[in-house]
Amino acid sequence: MLVLAGLGISDEKGITLEELEEARNSDLVFLELYTSIWHGSIKNLERIIGKEIQILKRKDLEExxxxxxxxxxxxxxxxxxxxxxxxxxxxxxxxxxxxxxGIKFKVIHNSSIVSAICETGLHIYKFGQTVTIPLRERIIEANSIINAIIENKRRGLHTLCLLDVDVENNRYVEVKEAVRFLLENRVIDEDEKLVVGCCLGSVQKRILWKKASEVLLLNLPLPAIIVIPGNLHFSEREMLEKL
Structure with missing residues (x-):
């Protein structure tokens, strides 16, 4: 049997009671760290579940x-x-x-950035297609990203921009780099206000609502997301203005 268990968006304290039970009753425990940044402690997680954890690389779950x-x-x-x-x-x-x-499996869900973005005050049902701002070396064709943002804007919807990572090679898209990408491709201008969420779900969280030109001047921590707001509901605007 295979159990896929989410750790949430913070650290090892995000483990659920159900996950704890499954891990303690398992034969082998693995941890995948290549799809996103995780600020938890492997040693602490091993202590919590009482078992050794083996780290999986991209090739282990793909090729x-x-x-x-x-x-x-x-x-x-x-x-x-x-x-x-x-x-x-x-x-x-x-x-x-x-x-x-024909292998039995179980999925245990946990918090994700898709739900955590609501802490910004933006309404989840007003989001359009999500995009990922790629690492420079992974930019093959930016048109699909640009077109998705343009279409979201046309419909008055918010765009969640995830920031690409290559954890195995210690490469990450910084917030400033992502904003430059959006400016270079003319889907935003320097006076446009963006919502930036950093380290959501943790005590280090930061949520900003600032002009693109202002975000470029900041050194912000990762993990982070950028939201290009669409048409704001009055309650969304009121929440953002309190940031």
Missing amino acids: EVHKILKLASHKKIVIFVPGDPLVATTHSSIILECMKS
Whole structure:
């Protein structure tokens, strides 16, 4: 059996009682850290569950996922994932492979950035298509990103901009870099106000509503997201003005 368990968006204290029980009753416990930034402590998580944790790399869950599935066919394994386990499409594909192979699986959901953005005061039902601002070396075609933002704006919807990461190679899109990308591609201008959320779900959280030109002057911590607001409801505007 394979259990995909989300750790939430903060640290090891985000583990749920259900996840704790599953981990303690498992044969093997893994932790995937390549899809997002996680500020937790592996040693503390091991202490909480009482078991050793093995770290998975990208190739372990993509090119060599068959090895994980083989283990899950006769052992109970738990794979911890930062945030919610099914927000990353890689993990959805693992569930699909379990279905094809007849392997039992369980998904335990947790907090994710998709729900945490509501702390900004923006209404979740007013968001359009989500985009990811890519690392410079991964920019092959920016048109799909630009078109999604333009279409969201046309419909008066907010755009959640995730920031790309390459944890294994210690490469991250900084907030300033993402804003420059948006400016260079002319989907925003320097006077346009953006919502920026940093370290949401933790005691270090910061939520800002500032002009793009002002955000460029700041050194903001990661993980972070940027929201390009659409048409604001009066209650959304009131919340943002209190930031």
